[in-house]
Each structure stands twice: as structure tokens, then as C-alpha cells.
Amino acid sequence: MKKLTIATRQSPLALWQANFVKDHLMALYPNLEVNLLTMVTRGDKILDTPLAKIGGKGLFVKELEQALFDGTADIAVHSLKDVPMVLPDGLMLGAYLARHTPTDAFVSNKYQHINDLPQGAIVGTSSLRRECQIRRHRPDLDIRSLRGNVGTRLAKLDDGEYDGIILATSGLQRLGLNARIRHELDTNISLPAVGQGALAIECRHHDTDTLALLAPLNDDNTRLCVLAERAMNHALEGGCQVPIAGFATLAENSLHMEGRVGTPDGQTLLIAKSSVVLQDNQAQNEQNAIQLGKDIATNLKNQGATNILTALYA
Known part of the structure; x- marks a missing residue:
């Protein structure tokens, strides 16, 4: 291939992610021309309604996927936590890049720690997963919906609409906003979303030339972790818009x-x-990782997860 087109959203974070992949590809293939096709998705346009009520984070990828079907783009770069568990026929995730920091970050202009917030303090988040776990940890807080890109959310915090907000640590770090992070939430307080911190590259299923180009970008350890996480979410029939958390780690030759x-x-x-x-x-490890995710889902179902999720979807 002499030319490759990347479909991406226009938000600063999405552009950082697309350029991150572009730079890696150009370093690997100096003669490859890599261009960005920027797009505005439905999820970017509807900012006054919680994601859970309008279809979840899949709204951020549909237009990009259409560009793959149309042939106007060869790949799409996604934050993996935004990617639905089931992809359209003909598309696949062709590469999982090495995972960045997977945690949630507490951001505030007044308080150093989420535990420092006074009773009734207003905390903003766009995630039912975060809302659920923070309410569990601090039931006295006033949790309110917060939509928009990272800059928009920070601006609302700076305008005094919130006492604190919760964002993905990796997103802030990628944008050079480390100084805004007061602390990373311990996973005991807020377990990350499935795929959080990982970038994935979507492409056409039978596009062998593109898959060959992407192969060096794959990180085997990240792949194992996110395969387990996504297998759990898929077995739970969970989307991005329900309070599901899943986080896998490698340690001492175990997943x-x-x-x-x-x-x-x-x-x-x-x-x-x-x-x-x-x-x-x-290959065997990947199968075992997928089975691990399924086993976790079965355990959660046996505890009553199906009833919780059915009620939410209803």
C-alpha cells in the first residue's frame, strides 16, 4: 500500500489518537502516505442528553464505520471503551495498541481527593459505571450528567458548575493535561470500563494489505486483557451505557x-x-482469556446481574 486514510472524530482527543497511530505507521513505513478523514458523529452532536438515553457510546463510531464500508477510509482509530461489543458484518478490530493508564481521574479546582468533597458536593460524569461506583463510595454526593469533549467538561468545572468531575486518566494525559489530575481513583473505588486506556484500530475484515500493515502495532499483553474484558461484556449483553466495569491485568504469568x-x-x-x-x-492464551471473561460474566449473572441490566434496558 502507498496510501492509507484514517477516519477519526474531530475532537482534540480523537485527533490525538489518530495522529498517534499515524506517527507510528509512518515510522514503520516511511514511504506510506497517511491522511486523516475527520468526521462529526451523532454522539458529538447530541450533547444535552445522557448517553444512556440516546444509544450509548456506539453513537461515536457509526459514521466512521460507514467510511470504512464506503471505501473513503481504510481504518478508524477508536478508544476501545467506546467500541460496541458486536461490530458490523465485514468489519473487525485489526490491532490493539499498548494500553495507556486505565484508571479514572478525579479533577477539581477546590479539593485534592474525592474523599475531601463535602456532603452534597456536585460531581459530574457521563458514565453510569462511574456514577454507580462513586455513589457506592460516597452516597452523600450529588452526581450529575456531564457531556462534551474533555475541554468542554473542564470548562464547565472551571465555570463553577461542578465541585469535581471524573474523567479517564489516559485522555487527560494524552492531551497534556496531567496537571488537572488531583488523583487517580483506586480501582477498589472505581473499576475501569472495559477497554479503558486502550486504543483499537478498526478495518475491513478481508483487507489483508491493511491488516499486514497494522500487525506490528499489536500489543499481545493488551490484547489478552481486553479480549477477556470484552468477552465478559458481550456475555452480559452489556453496552457502553450500563453500569458494567471490567478490568484485567497480567501478573506473575497469570491473567x-x-x-x-x-x-x-x-x-x-x-x-x-x-x-x-x-x-x-x-492463541491458546487468547482462548483462555475469552473464557475467563465468560466465566466472570456467569458469576455475575448468578449473583443477579441479568435482572439489574434488564431493568436498566427497559
């Missing part, structure tokens, strides 16, 4: 995973944990 399902009010929070020992065979 460990924790999954959570809760109610938005934080009154109920189901937790399941398990692990699997890794082998020398990457």
Missing part, C-alpha cells in the same frame, strides 16, 4: 480479572474475580 455490575444509585454492586495461568501458546 487476573475483576468484573462489576451495579445499579446507578450504587445501592447494589455485584463483584466477581477470577484468574487463569498463561501458557507459551498465544
